Amino acid sequence: xxxxxxxxxxxxxxxxxxxxxxxxxxxxxxxxxxxxxxxxxxxxxxxxxxxxxxxxxxxxxxxxxxxxxxxxxxxxxxxxxxxxxxxxxxxxxxxxxxxxxxxxxxxxxxxxxxxxxxxxxxxxxxxxxxxxxxxxxxxxxxxxxxxxxxxxxxxxxxxxxxxxxxxxxxxxxxxxxxxxx
Amino acid sequence: xxxxxxxxxxxxxxxxxxxxxxxxxxxxxxxxxxxxxxxxxxxxxxxxxxxxxxxxxxxxxxxxxxxxxxxxxxxxxxxxxxxxxxxxxxxxxxxxxxxxxxxxxxxxxxxxxxxxxxxxxxxxxxxxxxxxxxxxxxxxxxxxxxxxxxxxxxxxxxxxxxxxxxxxxxxxxxxxxxxxxxxxxxxxxxxxxxxxxxxxxxxxxxxxxxxxxxxxxxxxxxxxxxxxxxxxxxxxxxxxxxxxxxxxxxxxxxxxxxxxxxxxxxxxxxxxxxxx
Numbered sequence: 001x002x003x004x005x006x007x008x009x010x011x012x013x014x015x016x017x018x019x020x021x022x023x024x025x026x027x028x029x030x031x032x033x034x035x036x037x038x039x040x041x042x043x044x045x046x047x048x049x050x051x052x053x054x055x056x057x058x059x060x061x062x063x064x065x066x067x068x069x070x071x072x073x074x075x076x077x078x079x080x081x082x083x084x085x086x087x088x089x090x091x092x093x094x095x096x097x098x099x100x101x102x103x104x105x106x107x108x109x110x111x112x113x114x115x116x117x118x119x120x121x122x123x124x125x126x127x128x129x130x131x132x133x134x135x136x137x138x139x140x141x142x143x144x145x146x147x148x149x150x151x152x153x154x155x156x157x158x159x160x161x162x163x164x165x166x167x168x169x170x171x172x173x174x175x176x177x178x179x180x181x
Numbered sequence: 182x183x184x185x186x187x188x189x190x191x192x193x194x195x196x197x198x199x200x201x202x203x204x205x206x207x208x209x210x211x212x213x214x215x216x217x218x219x220x221x222x223x224x225x226x227x228x229x230x231x232x233x234x235x236x237x238x239x240x241x242x243x244x245x246x247x248x249x250x251x252x253x254x255x256x257x258x259x260x261x262x263x264x265x266x267x268x269x270x271x272x273x274x275x276x277x278x279x280x281x282x283x284x285x286x287x288x289x290x291x292x293x294x295x296x297x298x299x300x301x302x303x304x305x306x307x308x309x310x311x312x313x314x315x316x317x318x319x320x321x322x323x324x325x326x327x328x329x330x331x332x333x334x335x336x337x338x339x340x341x342x343x344x345x346x347x348x349x350x351x352x353x354x355x356x357x358x359x360x361x362x363x364x365x366x367x368x369x370x371x372x373x374x375x376x377x378x379x380x381x382x383x384x385x386x387x388x389x390x391x392x393x394x395x396x397x398x399x400x401x402x403x404x405x406x407x408x409x410x411x412x413x414x415x416x417x418x419x420x421x422x423x424x425x426x427x428x429x430x431x432x433x434x435x436x437x438x439x440x441x442x443x444x445x446x447x448x449x450x451x452x453x454x455x456x457x
Contacts, residue, residue, distance in 0.1 A: 022250070022257035029246055034238025035231075041239060054241050058249050062256070072210060073197070073223060076231040081199040124237040125230075143200050150202065168200065169191030176194055176226065179233050 010075045017065045025062055032076070033058070036083050042124040043087035043145050053090050057083045088147035128178045136171035143168055187212070188222045197226045347386070347421035355379045359433050361455030367391075372453045374401070374433045375421065383412055383424040383433075390415075390435070390452065398440045399452065404432035414442045432456050 007027060008016065016024030037054050044050045060082050068078045121130045129140050142148045142156065150168065154161040195201040196209050213220040350356065356375045363370035371388040385401055393399060401412040401424050412433070413424035436443075437450040 020256060020258035021260060023260065025253065025257070026246075026250070029249065033246070034240050035234040037241040038237045038239040039234060051242060051245060054245060055249055055252070059252065062253060074227045074231065076234070077197055077227040080230070080234065084199060123239070124234060127237070128233075144198055169195060172191045172194035172198070172200070173189070176229070179229055 011070065014065065014068065014070060014075055017062070025058075028061070029058060032079060035076075036079065038124040039080055039083045040087050042126040043084065044091060049090065053083075053087055056090075057086050060086060084144070084147070088145075092147070125175075128175060131178055132171060132174055135167065136174060139164070139168050139171050140175065182212075184212075184216050184218060188219060193219075193222045193226050197223060197230060344420050347384075350375055350384050350421050353377065357457065359455045359457050361433055361435065361453035363453050364451050367452050370452050372435055372455075374455065376427070376430075376457070381426050381428045383427045384421045385415060385424055385435075386421045387415060393437065396440050397437050398442065399435050400438045400442045400446065402434045402436065402446050403427040403430035404434060405430050409434070409446045411442065411444070414438075430457060 008024070013024055013028060017028065033054065036057060037050065040050045040053050040057070041047075044053060057079075061079055064082070068075060072078075121127060126145065129137055129144075132140065138157075139153065142153050143150070148156065150161060150164045153168075154164045157164070192201065192205060192209060196206055201209065209219065209223075213223065355378045357378055359374040359376060361372045361374060362368065370390055372390060373386045373388055375384040375386065377383075383401070383403070387399070390399060399415040401415060402409040403412045404410075405427075410427065410430070411425070412427055415422055415424075415435070432454060434446070434454040435452050436446040436448070437452060438447060
């Protein structure tokens with residue numbers, strides 16, 4: 001497995017990235033591109049599009065490394081959030097450009113949630129989310145993989161915001177139990 | 182606030198996965214400063230997600246890396262020399278444990294100069310080794326030539342010494358010279374006997390004798406009262422050859438005998454004859 005720390009610690013890597021070192025970028029790509037690609041594919045099933053997003057994500061990580069604050073968390077967590085945001089922006093803009101998507105928000109969500117390629121269910125975190133109860137699965141699908149806010153989910157699903165919040169927390173705790181080795 | 186309850190509320194997972202609202206995130210970050218166990222819980226879950234994602238890695242197409250490297254090629258800085266301070270906690274972030282040498286270009290210059298000097302040195306080694314090889318070969322050749330000249334010199338010295346001795350013999354006033362011209366039919370032959378009247382030693386000089394056939398040798402005879410007396414074989418000596426001591430003789434003659442000589446001369450094979 002491509003574990004980090006064989007060559008650089010995370011702290012060393014961040015310093016070298018901030019010093020604009022090519023070797024650090026190359027190392028970052030070699031070590032994390034697989035994991036990041038997997039996250040992208042769990043959101044964007046289209047490989048062509050996913051390849052473009054992968055490039056976009058690494059360019060963002062490279063150019064925005066100064067905005068990474070190590071006191072707030074791990075480098076990987078930050079990179080995954082950059083990845084997730086870029087992926088969601090892509091499917092959203094894609095959906096926006098696509099006239100077929102010109103429907104009610106509710107319909108779109110359920111349609112896409114239901115029509116997801118089965119292959120995608122075997123990728124990354126989605127593979128684990130798949131093991132959750134239906135109501136939790138839908139919540140995480142909307143929140144994590146499609147990037148809707150809790151207020152939006154409340155409207156989409158027609159349930160109170162407080163319930164969305166509580167259920168999402170419960171869903172995440174259960175997800176953690178599944179991840180836990 | 183019950184911190185344990187807060188940690189187990191799902192907020193940690195929500196925050197790490199980027200699902201917390203800005204207000205929730207701000208609250209967690211501020212609480213994390215007061216309660217290290219919150220920060221610890223965040224790190225633990227983040228690590229869990231990282232390990233999970235690493236396990237789920239899917240290799241992207243190989244050409245993407247090169248495309249990225251090309252796209253960002255203008256944004257890379259020249260490599261820097263870094264010094265790691267020992268004993269630093271690798272997981273600790275924020276403080277700089279990596280220090281850049283202030284005079285990096287100086288060291289690079291030194292390194293470049295070292296490499297250039299090394300290459301020059303290596304080239305000079307080859308050059309001087311070739312010179313050494315060539316000089317060594319020449320020395321060997323000169324040594325052989327010198328030994329050869331030395332040997333020649335020794336030969337000439339011996340020859341010269343022999344000739345000097347011959348001259349001394351010839352110059353002796355007590356020496357009687359007996360010329361021995363060729364016998365009829367062999368007139369072009371000539372030899373000379375030098376007979377010391379004091380010591381009675383006999384020397385012979387082959388002025389002009391035909392080359393002996395294989396297995397044959399010239400033998401000198403002293404004719405004493407009509408009888409031939411063996412005066413010795415004429416060998417390989419140069420110039421004047423010392424023969425046997427002959428107290429008395431009227432004539433001297435040389436005959437061609439088989440190698441090793443004969444007790445009595447083969448008169449038919451007489452080459453030269455001279456009276457004393």
